[in-house]
Amino acid sequence: MIEEKFDAIVVGAGMSGNAAALTMAKRGMKVLQLERGEYAGSKNVQGAILYADMLEKLIPDFRDDAPLERHLVEQRFWMMDDRSHFGVHYRSEDFNEERPNRYTIIRAQFDKWFSSKVREAGATVLCETTVTELARDAHGKVIGVRTDRRDGEIHADVVVLAEGVNGLLGTHARLRERPKPDKVALAVKEMHFLPRETIEAHFNLKGDEGVVVEAAGTISRGMTGMGFIYANKECISIGIGCIVADFQRTGETPYGLLDRFKRHPSVAPLIEGSEVKEYSAHLIPEGGYKAIPQLYGDGWVVVGDAAQLNNAIHREGSNLAMTSGRIAAEAIVQVKSRRQPMTAANLSVYKKMLDDSFVIKDLKKHRDMPMLMHTNSQNFFLTYPQLVSRAMQNYVRVDGTPKAEKEKVTLRSFVNARSWTGLFGDAFRLARAWR
Amino acid sequence: MNVETSVRVEDKLFYNRYLVDVGRPHIKVRAHTKPSPQLLALLKVCPARCYELNDKGQVEVTVDGCIECGTCRVIGEPTGDIEWSYPRGGYGVLFKFG
Numbered sequence: 001m002i003e004e005k006f007d008a009i010v011v012g013a014g015m016s017g018n019a020a021a022l023t024m025a026k027r028g029m030k031v032l033q034l035e036r037g038e039y040a041g042s043k044n045v046q047g048a049i050l051y052a053d054m055l056e057k058l059i060p061d062f063r064d065d066a067p068l069e070r071h072l073v074e075q076r077f078w079m080m081d082d083r084s085h086f087g088v089h090y091r092s093e094d095f096n097e098e099r100p101n102r103y104t105i106i107r108a109q110f111d112k113w114f115s116s117k118v119r120e121a122g123a124t125v126l127c128e129t130t131v132t133e134l135a136r137d138a139h140g141k142v143i144g145v146r147t148d149r150r151d152g153e154i155h156a157d158v159v160v161l162a163e164g165v166n167g168l169l170g171t172h173a174r175l176r177e178r179p180k181p182d183k184v185a186l187a188v189k190e191m192h193f194l195p196r197e198t199i200e201a202h203f204n205l206k207g208d209e210g211v212v213v214e215a216a217g218t219i220s221r222g223m224t225g226m227g228f229i230y231a232n233k234e235c236i237s238i239g240i241g242c243i244v245a246d247f248q249r250t251g252e253t254p255y256g257l258l259d260r261f262k263r264h265p266s267v268a269p270l271i272e273g274s275e276v277k278e279y280s281a282h283l284i285p286e287g288g289y290k291a292i293p294q295l296y297g298d299g300w301v302v303v304g305d306a307a308q309l310n311n312a313i314h315r316e317g318s319n320l321a322m323t324s325g326r327i328a329a330e331a332i333v334q335v336k337s338r339r340q341p342m343t344a345a346n347l348s349v350y351k352k353m354l355d356d357s358f359v360i361k362d363l364k365k366h367r368d369m370p371m372l373m374h375t376n377s378q379n380f381f382l383t384y385p386q387l388v389s390r391a392m393q394n395y396v397r398v399d400g401t402p403k404a405e406k407e408k409v410t411l412r413s414f415v416n417a418r419s420w421t422g423l424f425g426d427a428f429r430l431a432r433a434w435r
Numbered sequence: 436m437n438v439e440t441s442v443r444v445e446d447k448l449f450y451n452r453y454l455v456d457v458g459r460p461h462i463k464v465r466a467h468t469k470p471s472p473q474l475l476a477l478l479k480v481c482p483a484r485c486y487e488l489n490d491k492g493q494v495e496v497t498v499d500g501c502i503e504c505g506t507c508r509v510i511g512e513p514t515g516d517i518e519w520s521y522p523r524g525g526y527g528v529l530f531k532f533g
Binding site: 129132191 | 442444447448450451454473476479480482483484502503504505506508509510512513519520521522523524525527528529530531532533
């Protein structure tokens with residue numbers, strides 16, 4: 001047993017755990033961080049995009065030495081059917097700025113760097129250590145953790161659960177529910193390596209400029225889900241994710257979807273000739289606001305994916321994780337500086353501060369979206385992409401048909417597929433959920 | 436043509452690094468004679484194809500290629516079909532890129 005007692009134990013060295021550990025260590029707290037992987041990042045999977053603002057609040061000069069891939073100058077949204085894509089692209093020279101807003105990153109490398117900052121700030125980081133249980137006192141207050149090391153009980157005033165979407169500790173201790181199949185997506189991803197000049201040519205880039213492609217449509221075969229393609233320096237991250245309950249219902253395989261996505265005529269040329277170096281998978285919390293569990297209790301707080309803090313609609317996760325980790329840490333520092341005990345009542349300041357941040361405000365704004373997308377997946381991810389694609393082809397193909405006739409055909413195809421009531425209903429529900 | 440049969444998941448798993456904790460699988464399937472619908476779903480949804488039918492028609496798990504995503508836990512733990520824990524510290528999949 002580690003005899004010394006810590007001010008705080010952070011479980012996990014992902015985005016939220018590192019943000020929490022760093023914030024507390026910087027304020028002079030005695031922090032122990034436990035990570036089950038060989039190094040921070042060795043178990044972590046993400047697309048991945050890094051939002052600069054949220055990291056700047058933790059490490060203002062991160063651009064000096066963080067392992068960043070490309071700063072994003074272009075965002076593409078694709079609506080796909082089996083042979084086509086209808087795209088909305090936004091590209092701006094403004095993104096070639098002094099302090100870019102978004103970057104692609106490679107999580108294992110980034111997390112290692114992030115972890116080095118946590119160590120520099122004075123936290124003790126112990127890897128290859130799986131936390132098996134929370135330790136509690138006679139009144140049920142969390143007083144530390146037990147690990148898979150011999151005699152591994154370690155005590156602290158407060159435990160920060162930054163254990164990720166599949167965190168076992170919090171669920172086993174009945175602090176929150178296990179994620180449900182209709183509230184999490186399973187994403188699979190491959191890393192495709194190509195010479196950097198080839199990537200720049202394929203995506204119309206120069207230097208460290210980067211591009212993101214987000215794609216929805218028949219690639220998810222009627223399930224709620226999306227594909228993504230991110231350009232890194234010398235590799236391309238390509239993946240696809242769908243709601244687990246949808247996989248269960250349809251019997252589709254994740255690797256089957258990824259394979260079809262890669263072979264789509266709009267995608268295949270982007271990765272042609274590449275060498276694959278890794279295949280990974282991860283769950284993504286998609287339940288939104290309504291799935292957020294109790295965030296604090298006697299001697300504990302929960303942050304990041306473990307607290308379901310992910311904005312699936314805007315595809316933002318790591319920034320919510322970092323922010324919740326930082327805010328939880330600031331709340332703990334506040335309680336400690338008042339020399340108060342880490343009780344639920346005192347730690348409730350974490351929730352108040354989080355409610356005031358974009359994290360909860362954004363999730364609340366879209367609280368009805370996850371359900372809408374899920375219950376209407378056939379329409380949003382199969383019917384509409386096909387209709388839009390046919391409409392676009394009809395629009396651009398010049399074949400001597402009078403335009404009025406073409407427009408009539410397009411309109412009829414929408415009404416036949418969804419009916420007027422259906423169309424207005426979908427539009428209304430979408431607008432209301434977005435509002 | 437069925438796409439799934441053309442994808443060799445085994446080949447994909449060779450790209451990855453693993454430190455297998457021999458003899459200590461972190462996932463166990465409850466003994467059964469006839470698999471539940473949840474267990475059968477795992478044959479297809481597991482992205483590493485860790486679940487297979489044996490010749491008696493029972494679902495078996497081989498965790499060597501597991502990428503620790505937790506999907507099977509979400510589906511199979513509530514029904515008691517599987518037991519899921521993390522590999523011991525340092526063991527399991529090791530992502531170089533993640």
